[in-house]
Amino acid sequence: MxxxxxxxxxxxxxxxxxxxxxxxxxxxxxxxxxxxxxxxxxxxxxxxxxxxxxxxxxxxxxxGVGNLSSGDAPDPAVSDDFLRALLNSFGIALVATLLSVVFATLAAYAIARLEFRGKRLVLSIALAIAMFPVVSLVGPLFDMWRTFHLFNTWPGLIIPYMTFTLPLAIWTLTAFFREIPWEMEQAAQVDGATSWQAFRKVIVPLAAPGVFTAAILTFFFAWNEFVLAISLTSTTGSRTVPAQLSFFVGPDPFNPPYGQLATASVVVTVPIIVIVLLFQRKIVAGLTSGAVKG
Structure with missing residues (x-):
């Protein structure tokens, strides 16, 4: 039974x-x-x-390759705009991810390692910023970015992306740093390592799974974000893929090019799958490289 x-x-x-x-x-x-x-x-x-x-x-x-079935060349406007948006998405997402992970690693280490007044308040404010609705900031950011000449530029998207990804990365990395036994850092300092060397060669490798997890979350947000990308850009000079897809309207407004939209979605998804697989390998490498031999 x-x-x-x-x-x-x-x-x-x-x-x-x-x-x-x-x-x-x-x-x-x-x-x-x-x-x-x-x-x-x-x-x-x-x-x-x-x-x-x-x-x-x-x-x-x-x-933007030749149309072999009909013998006609593809529309250069569609291919050029899409490839430019793809380049913008890669560049903006990578820069935002790199800066967010670096700053979040340092901030999370300080929050987890140091005792100072207002530490809980810092984490609470960071969580509140991460939960703040993006659409409510579009209007003020639009006016500010036009005044500061950041409208329709890469920094004009990287800065607000970091605003929303940093709190999430800090929370993720803080939890990882708290689980690391600090005796290992002290042992490294006893062996002659400085505080920075102990942090870089001992703590960061042990926190590699958290670092790459934060990087994945940050990259996904920057890659998929639509509201800021469509509101803070006006040309293909800095427009990302999610925003550019909304301009795939075709010659007939009552018959959108569904096939091209689906194709662009597939093309955009493939790099994400590849990056996730690469990061999974890095997470495993981080776990093994931070291990202590007995």
Whole structure:
């Protein structure tokens, strides 16, 4: 009886896992399928899941390569604007992530290691800033950035991104630093290391999982953010991909280029998957590099 009950439990868990997996991945699969459908098929509102006549025309148009099926060159405006937005997203997200992780690491170490008055207040304020609605800051930031000549620039997006990612990174890293036994830092100082050397060579490697977790969260926010990107930019000079996709309207306002939108979404998602896999390896490397040999 116990074995039958255990088998039923495992079978139910497997079925539930499959249902959840299908529910979560079905929209992704639909977008991938839509990206391989031609303009005529999407304009006709084809309800079938798989494309009738799979084509790479959408990818060729978005990425700016030749349209081999029809012999026509893709629209240069679409490809140039998308590739420029892709470059902006990479640059802005990487800079915001780097600065946020560096400042958050130092701040979290001080909060976890040092005792000073108002430490809880600092963490509370940081959490309140992270929960502040972004849309309420668009108006003031728009006026300030135009006055400071930061409108439609990379720093004009990096600064507000850091404002919202720093508190989250500080909270994440503070929890990691608190779990590190400080006797290891003291042992390094006894061996002749300075405070900075002990922090850089002992504490940071042990906190590598938290550092890369904070980096992933920061990069995801900067990569996917839409409200600030659409409000604080006016041209493709600094507009990121989420904002640029809203300008994929096509020649007919009543028939948007759904295939190109789906293709751009797939292209934008691929780097995220690759980066997540790379960061997962770094997290494992951080765990092993911070280990103490007995």
């Amino acid at each position: 116990a074995m039958q009950s255990d088998t039923k439990t495992k079978a139910g868990t497997a079925v539930g896992f499959v249902l959840i997996l299908v529910w979560c991945l079905l929209p992704v699969a639909w977008i991938i399928s839509l990206s391989f459908k031609g303009a005529a098929e999407t304009a006709a509102g084809s309800p079938q899941f798989l494309p009738k006549d799979p084509t790479l025309d959408n990818y060729k148009t978005v990425l």
